[in-house]
Each structure stands twice: as C-alpha cells, then as structure tokens.
Amino acid sequence: DAGVTQSPTHLIKTRGQHVTLRCSPISGHKSVSWYQQVLGQGPQFIFQYYEKEERGRGNFPDRFSARQFPNYSSELNVNALLLGDSALYLCASSIQPGQTNEKLFFGSGTQLSVL
Amino acid sequence: SQKIEQNSEALNIQEGKTATLTCNYTNYSPAYLQWYRQDPGRGPVFLLLIRENEKEKRKERLKVTFDTTLKQSLFHITASQPADSATYLCALAPGSARQLTFGSGTQLTVLP
8 A cells, every 4th residue: 555645855946935745645544744854853843634624733834824724634734935944844644533543644745955 | 741751862773672662641531542654765563552541552562651641652663673763652542632743752772
C-alpha cells in the first residue's frame, strides 16, 4: 500500500507569491493534518481536516488555508509568502481524529524555500 | 503557558550502550504520549504510544515510561546501533485536543 504522498517535494518561491501544496493520505484514512517544521524545531500544527471539514486550526495567520476533497486528499495554500514561511511542510494522515490510539502517518514533506 | 521540552538538542553515545531521551511537559494533562523518529529530509515515523494509565511500554529494543506526576516521559534504546542515529520527537495530545503537539526533538548519534 502506498504511504502518504506529497507534491511537490521541493519548491522555490519569492516573497509575495502564492503556493499550493498537495497531499494524498493512506487509503482508508479520512483525516489529514498539516504541520510546518522549521529547521531544528519539531513540527508545528497548522490544520486538521476530517470528512472535508476543518477540525482544528493552529496559531497561523489567515494567509494559510486548506481544504479536503471528497477523495480525502488535501491542499494547503499559503498566500503572500514571507521569508519566514520557508520550512518543511508535512502532511499526516490518520484513520479518525481524536481517537485514544490515534497515530499519525507522515509524508516526506514539501521543502519550501522563499527568496 | 504549555510547553514540551526534550533534553539537550544532541546526544552522542557509543554503540552498544543504552540511550535515554527525556521529554518534560508543563501545563498539559495528556491522555497519551507518543514518540516518533525522524531522519533528515523525511517525515516523522511513529514508534510507540503510551497512555496516561500505563507506566511502561516496550517494543523490541525500545522502552518508554510515562510519569504523569513528574510530567515526564523517558525513551530508552538498548543495545544502540549506528542505524539508530536520528532525531527523536515526543508528542502529546490532551484528552480533548484534536492534534498532536511536538517537542523540538533530540538528535541522537550512535558512534561505532
């Protein structure tokens, strides 16, 4: 079975541009979460979606948005890019959020560089 | 404020020894705590989950303890190998939260 797939793997943008990152969860998983990981830090929660609805939002500005599609894949959009948005963006899938044994399966991430 | 702290950013040990990594948290009441392994350029990989009513969990050479009084989890790798070299992340979820919160990780290097 395929794991969590993310595209693209690397991306270079300039300040002020917009970016869309994509994620396909493991087959059968209905929940997708997005995390931002800055070099040397742990992943920081951005969004969680379940059954196409937003179930959680981290402390990120409104420039960050996401959505989940009927096939459970997801997109993360970031507008008006800043230098500080440079990071590894991780997508994780799980069967259902909020379960006591929930564990996350991560993709390899999209490395975003903002110049 | 809520905080998760993992001991020292980097830990070097000799092959064959036991590595012990620490995760301390404040102002959380987690229902469970998880440990992940992350290799450079890759996403974290789930290793172990321990619930608040469990004191210890084992999986092969890995052992995790969870002390809710001390607000601390210890992660042990016995008979360490160079292939165990990676960054190890602890993550916890309060009972009502819908997302995991991660520590900053400890980079472990096992020297041959």
